[in-house]
Amino acid sequence: MTISQALNMAVTHLANSCEKPRLEAELLLSYHLGKERLYLHIHEDEYIDDIEGYKALVARRTAHEPYEYIIKKASFYDIDLAVSSGVLIPRPETELLVDRVASIISREKIEEIVEIGVGSGAISIVLARKFPKLKITATDISTDALAIASKNIKEFGLQSQITLVQSNLMDSIKTTPRLVVSNPPYIANDFELEKNVHGYEPHTALFGGELGDELLHKIIYDTQNRGVEWLACEMGYDQKASIQSHLQRLFINFSEFYQDFSGFDRGFIVKF
Ligand SMILES: C[S@@+](CC[C@H](N)C(=O)[O-])C[C@H]1O[C@@H](n2cnc3c(N)ncnc32)[C@H](O)[C@@H]1O
Incomplete structure (x- = not known):
């Protein structure tokens, strides 16, 4: 899955559990990839190696776990x-x-x-x-x-x-x-x-x-x-x-x- 596809998938999942699903989807992916948010916009078509790891983070946030606990900061x-x-x-x-x-x-x-x-x-x-x-x-x-x-x-x-x-x-x-x-x-x-x-x-x-x-x-x-x-x-x-x-x-x-x-x-x- 590419960065752009992964973000679209995450936004759909997060829509009911947070106020700004797009922003949170991007923040979680930035954290997962260890990159700035800007990187996601410039590399939309790049494939994500560990997509399951990202899905797991999105699932935690979808279950209402606070973003800060997920990123430990x-x-x-x-x-x-x-x-x-x-x-x-x-x-x-x-x-x-x-x-x-x-x-x-x-x-x-x-x-x-x-x-x-x-x-x-x-x-x-x-x-x-x-x-x-x-x-x-x-x-x-x-x-x-x-x-x-x-x-x-x-x-x-x-x-x-x-x-x-x-x-x-x-x-x-x-x-x-x-x-x-x-x-x-x-x-x-x-x-x-x-x-x-x-x-x-x-x-x-x-x-x-x-x-x-x-x-x-x-x-x-x-x-x-x-x-x-x-x-x-x-x-x-x-x-x-x-x-x-x-x-x-x-x-x-x-x-x-x-x-x-x-x-x-x-x-x-x-x-x-
Ligand atoms: C609302 S939190 C505040 C934490 C931190 N000071 C802050 O502002 O983010 C309250 C803290 O008080 C602690 N606490 C609860 N009852 C307490 C008690 N009887 N004596 C000492 N600390 C207590 C909790 O464990 C918690 O860490």
Whole structure:
């Protein structure tokens, strides 16, 4: 089968499982052949040696497996990270959380922070690269996530800046950092997610409890009790009221909520 025929075949298969079947067909073939997309357009009539290998990739995507798991890589901020089914694929809206935290670190001259729920390492790695003197202790409850984070941290040579700790939230951390950042699981257990998310991404990274924001409430409570100065978290678009009343119950006066690219409430900053 030629490149052009293979792409037409893939587009037909992918039509019901992704929004841009032609683009995804090309991206998967570029990955399979180890060539740029432009190569496909210039060599339309070239025969593909391992067509079965390409068909297998298309079949995975047709079954709604996320593209990032298939190519084992996800883009975040200014970097590419290794990902596998054990970790959440980092989302573009989390880049907003990184920017908020970066401005606090820079303004307040913060030298040590903790990240709760490191996942692939996305937040900690970008922050460590922005601030070469920053020390980060990053926790996760999942062994799979810690293994991928460790791989990514090594890939960027950041072992001296980021220490990984397996922990429920901050339970295994004895010191008190000035700032804690977290993008914890915050989706309600019964929320109906798309197939590509629910069927493939780790549920420990997605679901935060019956209401969704239970872990966020716990993180606010724990950080206040420990004497942390700043807390920055991502949250669900419908959780502002619940978080606000939790903050009021704890007599926390300074908080600021921020919105994502679509104008939905997406996170908050607390100054204790
Ligand atoms: C939404 S993902 C965020 C991953 C990464 N920080 C990012 O932004 O892409 C949440 C992460 O929190 C971890 N997690 C879930 N419950 C936890 C807990 N009780 N303590 C520590 N980490 C937890 C999950 O394993 C997952 O890696």
